[in-house]
Amino acid sequence: MHCVRSITDDLYWIGGNDRRLALFENIHPIEKGVSYNSYLLLDEKTVLFDTVDWAICRQFLENIKAVLGDRTLDYMVINHMEPDHAACIEEIILRYPNIKIICTEKASLFMHQFGFSIDDKVIKVKDGDSMSFGKHNLVFVTAPMVHWPEVMVTYDTTNGVLFSADAFGSFGALDGKLFNDEVNFDRDWIDEARRYYTNIVGKYGPHVQSLLKKAGNLDIKIICPLHGPVWRSDLGYFIDKHDKWSRYEPEEKGVMIVYGTMYGNTEASANYLATKLVEKGMKNVVMYDVSKTHVSYLIAETFKYSHVVLASVTYNLKIYPPMLNYIMDMKALNLQKRTFAIIENGSWTPQSGKLIRELLNEMKEMTILDNDITLTSSMKVEDCDSMDSMADSIIESMK
Ligand SMILES: Cc1cc2nc3c(=O)[nH]c(=O)nc-3n(C[C@H](O)[C@H](O)[C@H](O)COP(=O)(O)O)c2cc1C
Ligand SMILES: [Fe+2]
Ligand SMILES: [Fe+2]
Numbered sequence: 001m002h003c004v005r006s007i008t009d010d011l012y013w014i015g016g017n018d019r020r021l022a023l024f025e026n027i028h029p030i031e032k033g034v035s036y037n038s039y040l041l042l043d044e045k046t047v048l049f050d051t052v053d054w055a056i057c058r059q060f061l062e063n064i065k066a067v068l069g070d071r072t073l074d075y076m077v078i079n080h081m082e083p084d085h086a087a088c089i090e091e092i093i094l095r096y097p098n099i100k101i102i103c104t105e106k107a108s109l110f111m112h113q114f115g116f117s118i119d120d121k122v123i124k125v126k127d128g129d130s131m132s133f134g135k136h137n138l139v140f141v142t143a144p145m146v147h148w149p150e151v152m153v154t155y156d157t158t159n160g161v162l163f164s165a166d167a168f169g170s171f172g173a174l175d176g177k178l179f180n181d182e183v184n185f186d187r188d189w190i191d192e193a194r195r196y197y198t199n200i201v202g203k204y205g206p207h208v209q210s211l212l213k214k215a216g217n218l219d220i221k222i223i224c225p226l227h228g229p230v231w232r233s234d235l236g237y238f239i240d241k242h243d244k245w246s247r248y249e250p251e252e253k254g255v256m257i258v259y260g261t262m263y264g265n266t267e268a269s270a271n272y273l274a275t276k277l278v279e280k281g282m283k284n285v286v287m288y289d290v291s292k293t294h295v296s297y298l299i300a301e302t303f304k305y306s307h308v309v310l311a312s313v314t315y316n317l318k319i320y321p322p323m324l325n326y327i328m329d330m331k332a333l334n335l336q337k338r339t340f341a342i343i344e345n346g347s348w349t350p351q352s353g354k355l356i357r358e359l360l361n362e363m364k365e366m367t368i369l370d371n372d373i374t375l376t377s378s379m380k381v382e383d384c385d386s387m388d389s390m391a392d393s394i395i396e397s398m399k
Helices: 054-068 089-095 105-113 185-216 235-246 265-279 295-304 321-332 352-361 381-396
Strands: 011-013 016-018 034-036 039-042 046-049 075-077 100-103 122-124 130-132 137-142 152-156 161-163 222-224 252-260 285-289 305-315 339-346 373-376
Touching: 016 054, 039 054, 054 089, 100 105, 105 122, 137 185, 185 235, 185 295, 252 265, 252 295, 252 321, 265 285, 265 305, 265 339, 265 373, 265 381, 285 295, 295 305, 295 321, 305 321, 305 352, 305 381, 321 352, 339 352, 339 381, 373 381
Parallel strands: 046 075, 075 100, 100 122, 161 222, 252 285, 252 305, 305 339, 339 373
Antiparallel strands: 011 039, 016 034, 039 046, 130 137, 137 152, 152 161
């Protein structure tokens, strides 16, 4: 059975949801599923915008048929060649052999690499090129590394719709609700949107900044991303979030305490610090066990908060492996502009703190408070003063 929604009088959402997939990119848990969005424009010519993941290809083909009626597909705009959107290109070609494919030069190279035979079908476009399909005029705007190098976004000058590829997307399946004004985004979606952005696109902040600059020159009325809700109101709210995230500016003054513990002593010290912070007036404190929390959630929270306390046991003279994994991911994603405090623990040669400091020093614009704490096996009453002054310096550095 088909399942589509109309966005304007001649533009349709024809994507679908995957609630079965456990791990996006085989890495990130998606407990709320994910949507793969595709769009179909019925002008004098018919234009398809991207395809979907293989998992929902059948639904997608039924949706296309339902919207087209007895018309055929004339054009397919491929904004992004990653298989979560491009997997069904060949299925489309098989069913609509006269279709023309509009994409960047790099995307056509990727089509070859993924084994699609598209030679006589491709119309290559460059940044700023435009094409008319009847009433609608489309402008193609390259957005390299807003996930992959071949990416472009497509802007419809007739109705102000921006097909934004992976930009402005979110994890989470669409439960019948397609538009941002049909959900409570700030309550129910923002955390998954942040986790999607930071883990998938987070590394490419400067590239997202240049896309935001280009987009600033367009009169955008609707944003149609490849994942998550379609934006038709309050665009500024979501653009502002992306502006912050891509400049690596924290959204909130607050403290995220991440602890790595085996027997619970490091956790006890983290609890003590959190309590002191709250007693001293800093109530925006969150705590995570690094072993129990998937790193994608830790990354999203690290993009959100201004201050991070890393409390880690020493493990075979190194940083506790799950903590190391988290810090390396933070580094790989280019995170910047955070203030850190460090607590190390060890029973014979505590040195996780020193090693954490070295790693943080290799990252850009990170401030590390200088009162590192060393615990030997467990926190004692004698450690309370240094823990208190760590809480004080965290609060002081927020001013
Ligand atoms: C496999 C393993 C390796 C360890 N390696 C070190 C080490 O190299 N240096 C050290 O000081 N302590 C080492 N420890 C001890 C723990 O870091 C220490 O007992 C710590 O206080 C435990 O804190 P927790 O209660 O938060 O787990 C190791 C422990 C384990 C199980
Ligand atoms: Fe992508
Ligand atoms: Fe994607």
